[in-house]
Amino acid sequence: MKRRGALFWLQLGFTLFVCAFLIVPVFLSMMAGLTVNYLTGIESGLTLRWVGEVWSGYRDTIFLSMGIALACLAGTLVLGIPAAYALAKRPTAMTRAIEELLVMPVAVPGLATALALIVTYGAAGGFRTSWTFILTGHILFTLPFMVRSVLAVLNAIDLNTLEEGAASLGAGFTQRFFHVVLPNCRTGILAGSLMVVTLSMGEFNMTWLLHTPLTKTLPVGLADAYASLRLEVGSAYTLIFFLMIMPLLLALQAMTRHVR
Amino acid sequence: MTEGFKPIAITLENCGKTFADGTRALHPLTLEIAASETIVFLGPSGCGKTTTLRIIAGLETPDPGGRVLFDGEDVTALPIERRRVGMVFQSYALFPNMSVAENVGYGLRVRRVAGAEAAGRVAEMLAMMRIEALADRRIDQLSGGQRQRVALARALAVRPRVLLMDEPLTALDAKLRDALRLEIDELLRRLGITAIYVTHDQAEAMALGDRIVVMDHGRVAQVGKPRDIYQRPSTRFVADFIGTMNRINGTVRDGAFVTAAGAIPWREAPPGASEALFRPEDVTLDDTAEAHLRGRLTAAFFLGDRTRLFIDVGMEKPLVTETGARRDFTHDEPIGLRIDPRGLMAL
Ligand SMILES: Nc1ncnc2c1ncn2[C@@H]1O[C@H](COP(=O)(O)OP(=O)(O)OP(=O)(O)O)[C@@H](O)[C@H]1O
Ligand SMILES: [Mg+2]
Numbered sequence: 001m002k003r004r005g006a007l008f009w010l011q012l013g014f015t016l017f018v019c020a021f022l023i024v025p026v027f028l029s030m031m032a033g034l035t036v037n038y039l040t041g042i043e044s045g046l047t048l049r050w051v052g053e054v055w056s057g058y059r060d061t062i063f064l065s066m067g068i069a070l071a072c073l074a075g076t077l078v079l080g081i082p083a084a085y086a087l088a089k090r091p092t093a094m095t096r097a098i099e100e101l102l103v104m105p106v107a108v109p110g111l112a113t114a115l116a117l118i119v120t121y122g123a124a125g126g127f128r129t130s131w132t133f134i135l136t137g138h139i140l141f142t143l144p145f146m147v148r149s150v151l152a153v154l155n156a157i158d159l160n161t162l163e164e165g166a167a168s169l170g171a172g173f174t175q176r177f178f179h180v181v182l183p184n185c186r187t188g189i190l191a192g193s194l195m196v197v198t199l200s201m202g203e204f205n206m207t208w209l210l211h212t213p214l215t216k217t218l219p220v221g222l223a224d225a226y227a228s229l230r231l232e233v234g235s236a237y238t239l240i241f242f243l244m245i246m247p248l249l250l251a252l253q254a255m256t257r258h259v260r
Numbered sequence: 261m262t263e264g265f266k267p268i269a270i271t272l273e274n275c276g277k278t279f280a281d282g283t284r285a286l287h288p289l290t291l292e293i294a295a296s297e298t299i300v301f302l303g304p305s306g307c308g309k310t311t312t313l314r315i316i317a318g319l320e321t322p323d324p325g326g327r328v329l330f331d332g333e334d335v336t337a338l339p340i341e342r343r344r345v346g347m348v349f350q351s352y353a354l355f356p357n358m359s360v361a362e363n364v365g366y367g368l369r370v371r372r373v374a375g376a377e378a379a380g381r382v383a384e385m386l387a388m389m390r391i392e393a394l395a396d397r398r399i400d401q402l403s404g405g406q407r408q409r410v411a412l413a414r415a416l417a418v419r420p421r422v423l424l425m426d427e428p429l430t431a432l433d434a435k436l437r438d439a440l441r442l443e444i445d446e447l448l449r450r451l452g453i454t455a456i457y458v459t460h461d462q463a464e465a466m467a468l469g470d471r472i473v474v475m476d477h478g479r480v481a482q483v484g485k486p487r488d489i490y491q492r493p494s495t496r497f498v499a500d501f502i503g504t505m506n507r508i509n510g511t512v513r514d515g516a517f518v519t520a521a522g523a524i525p526w527r528e529a530p531p532g533a534s535e536a537l538f539r540p541e542d543v544t545l546d547d548t549a550e551a552h553l554r555g556r557l558t559a560a561f562f563l564g565d566r567t568r569l570f571i572d573v574g575m576e577k578p579l580v581t582e583t584g585a586r587r588d589f590t591h592d593e594p595i596g597l598r599i600d601p602r603g604l605m606a607l
Contacts, residue, residue, distance in 0.1 A: 157356070158351060158353070161349055161351055161353045162353055162355065164319055164340070164347075164349070164353065165347070165349060165353030165354070165355070166355070166366070166370075167319075167339070167340045167341045168317065168340050168341070168345060168346070168347035168415070169341075169366050169367030169370060169414065169415075169418060170341050170342075170344070170367055170370045170371050170418065171341055171366075171370045172341055172370075175370050179355075179366070179370075180355055180357070183357035184355070184356060184357050186357075
């Protein structure tokens with residue numbers, strides 16, 4: 001094995017330092033959720049009481065968040081992949097402009113999108129109070145991420161020639177799409193999915209405006225807990241959030257790595 | 261091993277192509293291709309070869325008025341997936357998400373050929389192209405030559421009615437190109453399939469084509485057997501594009517073509533010809549007093565088995581000839597030339 005120079009150790013040290021800087025507060029916060037009394041410190045003993053309280057009080061927000069994230073993923077897959085395909089298939093001045101527009105949601109604050117939704121649909125009672133109202137907001141927000149991610153892959157492969165190759169062998173449009181187009185952009189689809197699920201799970205700005213007492217997502221509940229309850233409860237919430245979301249993200253990431 | 265191919269005749273009737281942006285890629289072209297024939301479209305870049313091939317394939321529709329017939333049946337309106345053609349693309353267009361065997365079997369899969377029969381056919385194609393050992397490889401694990409073989413096997417696996425190839429060897433290095441050219445030639449003859457081959461390489465065209473269609477700026481310049489096209493080019497463009505052509509200016513007088521560098525006996529000279537054309541192989545060195553033309557050597561390239569000579573006779577371009585003479589040539593040395601009158605042409 002090659003001997004590593006001072007630069008390597010310097011870089012490693014710096015990376016570890018940055019990681020610690022990010023991870024230590026999260027870790028401390030989660031520990032606080034397991035402590036009997038945060039102010040007294042860890043000497044006061046460890047308990048699952050706060051976790052239990054969060055679980056009984058906020059369980060619904062967790063499941064709602066996961067449900068919305070998955071529905072949002074389904075929505076962006078169904079809308080985003082065909083959109084990206086259409087954009088990649090016929091590169092014209094118009095599709096270029098649309099591609100540029102796709103960065104918009106990053107530039108427009110979630111609050112503005114949420115307000116627009118409320119102004120437009122706020123009066124539609126059933127929709128306004130349903131979880132699908134939040135879902136609509138999340139899809140609007142995350143769709144461009146899916147489209148861009150798939151489009152990047154489609155633009156990198158020679159899509160037209162591949163499709164012509166399949167057509168020359170007798171494949172009609174549907175067969176070409178499912179046998180050749182989809183499998184060859186799966187890295188983009190997985191990367192986009194990872195992004196969409198993460199963004200939807202953690203989305204707060206827009207969701208805070210869109211939610212009703214009956215449709216509270218995990219981040220909204222978390223903010224509530226920190227604002228109105230004991231610090232230990234908020235921290236226990238973070239712990240649960242972490243435990244729920246990590247396996248999901250790790251699984252998606254592993255899948256992305258696997259197909260490469 | 262090779263049965264099941266039913267070659268068809270193809271007719272192009274007034275097939276022109278104007279693209280949406282107004283580019284006139286192809287002027288109306290009419291051509292009969294016989295069953296089992298190998299036709300080569302030859303011409304410089306941008307002359308419309310690929311466009312013609314894509315019209316036959318069904319990837320482009322000809323301008324209104326144009327028709328494509330397969331064995332008399334009008335297929336102009338049929339998309340490529342319903343024409344039963346085999347196509348080899350210049351960039352191969354192999355599917356990166358499938359193994360070699362899956363690529364070769366894809367046409368059978370979409371045609372719902374039964375599993376055992378399909379597997380047998382794939383094995384047969386892999387054996388025919390001698391790539392059995394690669395069956396489970398991914399496409400990105402193959403060399404260019406191997407990809408080419410997979411592309412051919414894939415196109416032939418569905419027993420197409422016609423095999424279309426767009427510059428299949430252009431991306432390969434010279435040695436491999438020669439080897440594969442020989443193999444393709446042998447394959448086409450053995451299968452007896454109607455084949456249409458596009459290239460800008462005249463050596464490839466001469467080697468493979470039963471007939472060559474020389475194209476220039478979207479028009480057919482000449483159609484004919486390789487030998488006819490080489491020996492009797494019908495236009496200056498064809499004469500220059502195929503092989504090397506010498507030209508010399510002069511006038512016809514008393515059964516000879518008289519030039520500033522000497523006179524060439526030419527009994528059948530067309531009266532009024534002001535330019536004579538001849539190939540390098542119709543020229544021999546002659547240092548006797550009977551030499552037809554005299555000039556000076558400007559360059560000599562030793563090629564191993566022969567030497568290529570460039571001789572200045574006061575024309576725009578030096579004359580070219582080749583000799584097997586075992587001697588050194590020096591720059592500016594006087595050279596006498598004798599021209600075989602059977603090789604003389606005027607255009
Ligand atoms: N989709 C298209 N839209 C507009 N013009 C096109 C299109 N495809 C080809 N052309 C033009 O048509 C002409 C003929 O193109 P074609 O591809 O048939 O040439 P080619 O003989 O195959 O050349 P090469 O040897 O470079 O492949 C060219 O001028 C080309 O620029
Ligand atoms: Mg071409």
